[in-house]
Amino acid sequence: MTKRSWWFWxxxxxxxxxxxxxxxxxxxxxxxEMANALFWGERGLFRPDWDLLSPVASGLTESLQIAIxxxxxxxxxxxxxxxxxxxxxxxxxxxxxTKALLSAIRTxxxxxxxxxxxxxxxxxxxxxxxxxxxxxxxxxxxLTAEILESLNTKPMEAVVAVGGRRVSIFRYxxxxxxxxxFLSVLLYRFEINIRAASIxxxxxxxxxxxTLMFAINARSWDRVGTILVGIVVVVAVVDNxxxxxRAKLV
Amino acid sequence: xxxxxxxxxGMTYSGAPQPALTSVNFEANEGEFIAVVGPSGxxxxxxxxxxxxxxxxxxxQLFFEGEETTHxxxxxxxxxxxxxxxxxxxxxxxxxxSVLQNVLTGLLGQRPALQTTLGIWSxxxxxxxxxxxxxxxxxxxxxxxxxxxxxxxxxxxxxxxxLIQSPRLILADEPVASLDPPTAHxxxxxxxRVAKEEGITVLINLHHIDLALExxxxxxxxxxxxxxxxxxxxxxxxxxxxxxxxxxxxxDDLAKE
Ligand SMILES: Nc1ncnc2c1ncn2[C@@H]1O[C@H](COP(=O)(O)OP(=O)(O)O)[C@@H](O)[C@H]1O
Ligand SMILES: [Mg+2]
Numbered sequence: 001m002t003k004r005s006w007w008f009w010x011x012x013x014x015x016x017x018x019x020x021x022x023x024x025x026x027x028x029x030x031x032x033e034m035a036n037a038l039f040w041g042e043r044g045l046f047r048p049d050w051d052l053l054s055p056v057a058s059g060l061t062e063s064l065q066i067a068i069x070x071x072x073x074x075x076x077x078x079x080x081x082x083x084x085x086x087x088x089x090x091x092x093x094x095x096x097x098t099k100a101l102l103s104a105i106r107t108x109x110x111x112x113x114x115x116x117x118x119x120x121x122x123x124x125x126x127x128x129x130x131x132x133x134x135x136x137x138x139x140x141x142x143l144t145a146e147i148l149e150s151l152n153t154k155p156m157e158a159v160v161a162v163g164g165r166r167v168s169i170f171r172y173x174x175x176x177x178x179x180x181x182f183l184s185v186l187l188y189r190f191e192i193n194i195r196a197a198s199i200x201x202x203x204x205x206x207x208x209x210x211t212l213m214f215a216i217n218a219r220s221w222d223r224v225g226t227i228l229v230g231i232v233v234v235v236a237v238v239d240n241x242x243x244x245x246r247a248k249l250v
Numbered sequence: 251x252x253x254x255x256x257x258x259x260g261m262t263y264s265g266a267p268q269p270a271l272t273s274v275n276f277e278a279n280e281g282e283f284i285a286v287v288g289p290s291g292x293x294x295x296x297x298x299x300x301x302x303x304x305x306x307x308x309x310x311q312l313f314f315e316g317e318e319t320t321h322x323x324x325x326x327x328x329x330x331x332x333x334x335x336x337x338x339x340x341x342x343x344x345x346x347x348s349v350l351q352n353v354l355t356g357l358l359g360q361r362p363a364l365q366t367t368l369g370i371w372s373x374x375x376x377x378x379x380x381x382x383x384x385x386x387x388x389x390x391x392x393x394x395x396x397x398x399x400x401x402x403x404x405x406x407x408x409x410x411x412x413l414i415q416s417p418r419l420i421l422a423d424e425p426v427a428s429l430d431p432p433t434a435h436x437x438x439x440x441x442x443r444v445a446k447e448e449g450i451t452v453l454i455n456l457h458h459i460d461l462a463l464e465x466x467x468x469x470x471x472x473x474x475x476x477x478x479x480x481x482x483x484x485x486x487x488x489x490x491x492x493x494x495x496x497x498x499x500x501x502d503d504l505a506k507e
Contacts, residue, residue: 171366180346
């Protein structure tokens with residue numbers, strides 16, 4: 001190993017130990033008891049309460065709806081902002097500030113946006129939709145601009161050469177390339193948003209998170225277990241379908 | 251009759267130290283099949299692209315069907331382009347659209363924008379597209395995605411796209427440079443056959459001299475952006491080519507294949 005890689009490992013190990021020092025679990029009899037209750041107790045995580053299935057299903061459905069509507073709204077705005085941000089379509093005077101705006105939006109976490117929107121429009125799924133929609137515009141807008149900037153111009157040149165108008169260039173040369181790539185990033189964002197939508201409720205922005213929060217506060221680990229299983233199933237199914245569709249698109 | 255004429259045509263790309271094309275006087279008659287030859291960088295693509303103004307020439311004048319077209323812009327320029335087909339080295343198809351849609355693309359300058367944008371095409375246009383595809387041996391391919399076809403098939407689709415325009419002139423920029431030799435010959439034969447049938451004038455850039463000798467009625471030799479000679483194919487000789495390539499490239503050229 002070189003001198004430099006020794007230093008690298010040493011600093012990495014030191015930083016990890018320093019960070020872990022303050023992360024020790026509560027010890028003693030009480031800690032053990034709590035851990036037991038959490039995992040194996042009569043009402044532990046691994047003993048899901050199947051009676052809870054119906055409220056869990058409706059909470060999960062709401063999360064799914066929040067993710068769908070939030071992603072769709074973000075997609076529409078991202079398409080517009082992406083065009084303004086794309087250097088080859090827009091002008092530098094518009095493109096540079098729009099790109100800056102999009103990256104500023106990306107830095108604000110969903111939960112923070114959710115809390116702001118809850119205060120602004122009241123608690124419930126609508127605040128969740130706004131939070132997810134707003135946050136997703138940042139990444140989706142950037143990806144849309146990148147898709148537009150990497151457009152293959154050859155088919156476009158062919159439409160120019162036959163005397164086509166701008167609208168024809170867009171419809172017959174650009175759009176057929178943009179649409180599948182855009183849908184693909186939209187679906188990918190949807191996969192991320194369904195995860196986010198399952199915790200939004202913890203701050204009051206609708207979906208399964210609310211039920212989860214109540215169960216945790218009541219230390220009803222059996223109910224928490226049911227909810228976690230539900231989230232895993234929904235996320236896995238969405239991921240799977242979405243990945244298949246994306247593979248078909250490209 | 252003269253279809254196309256250039257007078258002192260010149261092109262200097264912005265920022266380039268010297269012109270890519272200098273004072274080219276050239277005339278093409280109806281129904282001629284003319285090859286443009288010259289080494290890489292001689293200005294062949296620049297010449298062709300000036301003719302339908304994919305790039306705007308910086309010097310000289312252009313005439314099409316006896317009318318000056320040098321400074322056309324907007325609608326009149328679009329209208330001029332509808333009468334000139336252009337065939338690209340890389341076919342320039344929209345690979346995600348069907349073969350049929352790609353052929354219909356050739357009519358985009360001639361049909362109402364609203365209808366074509368909604369994807370509405372007249373029965374007559376669709377029939378003509380099918381007829382052209384059949385004529386070029388692609389009748390089974392019309393519903394396939396264009397990028398699912400072989401290179402030779404894709405170039406035939408782009409020929410069909412040019413023909414559906416009912417053009418007076420076809421400009422072809424190295425149309426067979428990306429194809430293997432047997433396919434290149436087959437595609438050139440097809441292009442020449444349909445051009446002769448329809449009385450379309452063809453200007454074709456060819457890197458390979460032997461292809462030019464085999465298919466062209468007339469050959470234009472370019473070197474460093476200058477027209478060196480312009481002769482009926484039968485009058486060209488070994489020394490004509492040495493003159494533009496600066497050495498006997500014919501043997502080299504064949505070896506490259
Ligand atoms: N877009 C461009 N910008 C600047 N220079 C160019 C451009 N296209 C071509 N050229 C230059 O113009 C000259 C002629 O190029 P081109 O017409 O492509 O020749 P050919 O097709 O015979 O190979 C070359 O020196 C080339 O480098
Ligand atoms: Mg060229």
